[in-house]
Amino acid sequence: xxxxxxxxxxxxxxxxxxxxxxxxxxxxxxxxxxxxxxxxxxxxxxxxxxxxxxxxxxxxxxxxxxxxxxxxxxxxxxxxxxxxxxxxxxxxxxxxxxxxxxxxxxxxxxxxxxxxxxxxxxxxxxxxxxxxxxxxxxxxxxxxxxxxxxxxxxxxxxxxxxxxxxxxxxxxxxxxxxxxxxxxxxxxxxxxxxxxxxxxxxxxxxxxxxxxxxxxxxxxxxxxxxxxxxxxxxxxxxxxxxxxxxxxxxxxxxxxxxxxxxxxxxxxxxxxxxxxxxxxxxxxxxxxxxxxxxxxxxxxxxxxxxxxxxxxxxxxxxxxxxxxxxxxxxx
Numbered sequence: 001x002x003x004x005x006x007x008x009x010x011x012x013x014x015x016x017x018x019x020x021x022x023x024x025x026x027x028x029x030x031x032x033x034x035x036x037x038x039x040x041x042x043x044x045x046x047x048x049x050x051x052x053x054x055x056x057x058x059x060x061x062x063x064x065x066x067x068x069x070x071x072x073x074x075x076x077x078x079x080x081x082x083x084x085x086x087x088x089x090x091x092x093x094x095x096x097x098x099x100x101x102x103x104x105x106x107x108x109x110x111x112x113x114x115x116x117x118x119x120x121x122x123x124x125x126x127x128x129x130x131x132x133x134x135x136x137x138x139x140x141x142x143x144x145x146x147x148x149x150x151x152x153x154x155x156x157x158x159x160x161x162x163x164x165x166x167x168x169x170x171x172x173x174x175x176x177x178x179x180x181x182x183x184x185x186x187x188x189x190x191x192x193x194x195x196x197x198x199x200x201x202x203x204x205x206x207x208x209x210x211x212x213x214x215x216x217x218x219x220x221x222x223x224x225x226x227x228x229x230x231x232x233x234x235x236x237x238x239x240x241x242x243x244x245x246x247x248x249x250x251x252x253x254x255x256x257x258x259x260x261x262x263x264x265x266x267x268x269x270x271x272x273x274x275x276x277x278x279x280x281x282x283x284x285x286x287x288x289x290x291x292x293x294x295x296x297x298x299x300x301x302x303x304x305x306x307x308x309x310x311x312x313x314x315x316x317x318x319x320x321x322x323x324x325x326x327x328x329x330x331x
Contacts, residue, residue, distance in 0.1 A: 005293055006051075006065035008089075010034045010080065012044045013166060015094060016071035022285040023069070024048055028293050034060035066090060067296050069121075073167040074174025075099045078107050081118070085110035090296045091118040092288075096183045096316055097309040099174055104310055111306065117295045119302035120309035122187040126287045129254040129276045130188055132261045133245065136252050137192060142263065143248030145193055148228045150185045152241035152256075156208060156215070156234035164210040171320070176213035178203060178319050182232045185243070186219075186319075187304065187312040189230065192245065193223040196315045198330050201322040207235035219319055 007029040009020045016033070023029040032052040035041035045053035054060035061083070067090035070080050078098045081091050085107065097120055098104070111118050124130055136142060156163055167173040168180055178201075190196060199221045203214035215235055221228040241256040250265035259278055262271040294300035311331075318329040 004028055004030045005067055005296055006030050006032070007067050007069060008032050008034060008060060008063065008065040009069045009071060010060065011071035011073075012040060013071065014160065014162065016069070017044050018282065018285055019069045019071060019092075019289070020044060020048060020050065022282055023289045023293075024050075025282070025286055026289050026293060029289070030065075032060075032063060032065060061087065067092065067292070069292075070094060074179065075172060078103045082107050082110050085114055085116050085118070088114045088116055090116045090292075092121055092292045093118070093309070094121045095187070095309070095312075096174060096179050097306075097313045099172060099179065101310075101313065101317070104313075108306065117298075117302065118306045119292055119295055120304045120306060121288060122184060122304040122309065122312070123284045123288050124184050124188045125191055125303045126284050126291065127256075127279075129256060129259070129261050130192070130243070132274065132276070133243065133252055133254050134192055136261075136263065137245070137247075142250040142252060142265070145226055145245050145247045147246040148189060148193055148223075148226065148244065150189065150228075150230045150241070150243045152181075152185060152231070153233040153236040154239035155237055159239070163208070169211045169213060171213055175211075176203075177215050177217045177232055177234050178323075179316055181234060182217055182219070182230060182319070183312060183316055185230050185232065185241075186315050187308070188243070189221075189228060190223070190308070190312060190315070191304075193226050193228070195311050196221045196223050196228070196318075196331055198222050198328055199315065199318050199322050200328045201319045202326075203323045206233070214323070217319070217323075219322075221315075 012035045024031045030051045034054045041053050068084045069092045071094050168175040201219040203217040206216045208215040216233040219230040244253040252263045254261045259276045262273045264271050318331045322329040
């Protein structure tokens with residue numbers, strides 16, 4: 001019987017706690033945590049009966065584990081990943097990879113030197129709806145994609161009630177709609193359509209109370225000769241996301257809130273629908289944990305590689321620059 005993998009989850013705010021819970025649910029990991037907040041650390045450790053809970057970074061580093069899940073604010077991701085890779089620990093790094101390109105090459109070198117596996121937690125690549133779009137595009141049945149639109153929004157205070165107190169309130173720690181929410185759609189779009197090479201964008205703080213970062217953003221983009229448009233708000237009443245790709249010989253669409261993907265190939269004809277099935281909120285993260293454990297064991301490739309996450313980071317930074325300068329920005 002295969003032994004369990006020792007997994008250290010670093011930072012157990014809402015996403016870190018979810019990772020701890022989901023890795024534990026695979027029954028393939030011995031989960032420990034590192035968290036400086038005493039109350040939070042004790043509560044999470046007790047709630048899930050975890051292997052160990054460390055208050056200090058050094059004590060956690062010196063403990064016995066094979067792989068780490070980095071769930072700290074984004075500006076800490078790369079420094080922590082470099083130290084962990086240097087110790088031969090496999091890496092699952094939360095999105096976005098960072099808030100700047102500083103030390104990316106140092107991280108690449110550390111990973112290559114110790115030959116550890118690295119994966120970035122852009123979880124939407126594992127969603128069966130987006131996988132259906134990917135398979136449809138790869139099959140060629142609809143022809144070349146030419147235009148993509150993504151419209152997404154949710155009531156952030158309902159889903160992340162602590163947003164006022166966490167990293168979200170400051171762009172420097174990975175906050176705001178662009179780095180927190182839109183980055184998922186940008187990464188997914190690049191996976192489906194190829195890298196974005198230039199962007200123009202507008203954003204504003206419109207509604208969310210007690211923060212000043214943007215909660216609404218509109219982006220127009222070019223994936224080479226494919227036109228894209230990506231919009232997000234974090235305050236609408238309904239949690240809805242629709243991703244549409246117009247191709248030469250038809251249109252395909254994933255409606256996340258309706259759990260279906262659909263296609264149409266002729267004018268004035270009805271859509272053909274295919275149900276995706278209902279997903280619970282943890283399902284994608286359990287699948288991601290399983291994928292990462294397979295990557296650690298060398299039996300699978302990362303759904304999102306470090307290089308792909310670096311590309312999305314470049315797009316994040318270009319969008320931020322475009323909103324400040326009100327101009328097209330090359331990625």
